[in-house]
Amino acid sequence: MPYFARLKLKDITGKNYQDALNDLKEQGYSDSTMSGINRTGRMIFRKALELELIKKDPTEFAYLKKDKKTVEQLEEEEIPKYLEKEELALFLRTAREQGLELDYLMFLILSYTGIRVGELVALKWKDVDFKNQTISITKTYYNPNNNTLEYQLVTPKTRKSRRKIIVDEEVINTLMKHKEVQNEVVEKLGDTYHNEDFIFAKIERQFGYPIVIKTVQNRMARLLRIAELNTELTPHSLRHTHTSLLAEAGVSLEQIMDRLGHSDDQITKNVYLHVTQEMKKEASHKFAQLMRSLRYKLHVNKMLTIHSHLT
Structure with a gap:
């Protein structure tokens, strides 16, 4: 409203729209809030274009300035919190x-x-x-x-x-x-x-x-x-919890997506991959333990055989 309330749709330029987005970002709005604002703006101007109220969509080349995030923040975002x-x-x-x-x-x-x-x-x-x-x-x-x-x-x-x-x-x-x-x-x-x-x-x-x-x-x-x-x-964390437990139970990603009502969702994929990778690590660890146990048994048997020959 502060930016466009007194302007006609046809008079709003790409620069006007971009300046408004930049100004809002400087006021401290989060990336998710800015994304919602931009989605709403695009819907309005696309409808205006469809109704032939404007000849050009000022939101077409608009972009959002993103917060620069630390590695720790990015890692936390990749795998949402859920209950074991x-x-x-x-x-x-x-x-x-x-x-x-x-x-x-x-x-x-x-x-x-x-x-x-x-x-x-x-x-x-x-x-x-x-x-x-x-x-x-x-x-x-x-x-x-x-x-x-x-x-x-x-x-x-x-x-x-x-x-x-x-x-x-x-x-x-x-x-x-x-x-x-x-x-x-x-x-x-x-x-x-x-x-x-x-x-x-x-x-x-x-x-x-x-x-x-x-x-x-x-x-x-x-x-x-x-x-x-x-x-x-x-x-919503219980949704991620459900995903993690299904993954642990061996349910495929496709079946999980279907159950959750997703056509595509990166967060669900991240949870699934995190759980299945941990399971693979555990399987690898168990295999290594088994092999170490077998090597130990072979070593003991060999020592016993040598001992029996000596006596």
Whole structure:
């Protein structure tokens, strides 16, 4: 707005646009924020071009100045933080034993499916097939202001994001128990309950409305503190955790991508490669140990043979 509000679209030049990007960067905005600003700008001017409101797109040759990062920062970005399997077990046990209402089910599903938190809170009972033990992902939750009453359900970002995930029996059984409890609440509250079939629905004030994403984030932070685990982790970290455990279990990258609803994602690839490379190192180490053991046995047998000849 400060840069273009008083200008007509046709009067905005490539230099105007680039100067605006450079100025915003100098104000200290992060690379990710700048990327979002530029994406929005490009969408606006491309639409203007399509509608023939302008003859040339001023964003065509625009570029973003990037923060210069240290080697340590680059290495940290390459492999996102996630929970090891022992840590995940501790986290879920903490959620089950010390979690608030819905905590265990929320984090069990996130951990066992790798779905996004927006996909989680958008889940409805009709998305669950108890007989075939699947959960269908057909929508995601949108609510930038975290206002419970102003939520929107939108279609997933890509065609690949629409998917059906086979889940563990533990997930199905926990869902069944929750459904029984929720049915009692719905019956008790009657018309005061916003009955739109949401699995993760509020049971205090604004009854029946889906919980906001911020609630999931806050609940996870609380459990991480109690379990004395890395408090920098987020619900999205459980998606990376799921990737790492699938990789460790020998599931192919293609199958993992399909399960996560990715057509292509570099972070998922990085996690997968990191885990599989560690497994290869471990295999190499075990092989070397085996060979050392065999050499030792051969050496002992040889010494015993020599000793028997001498005696």
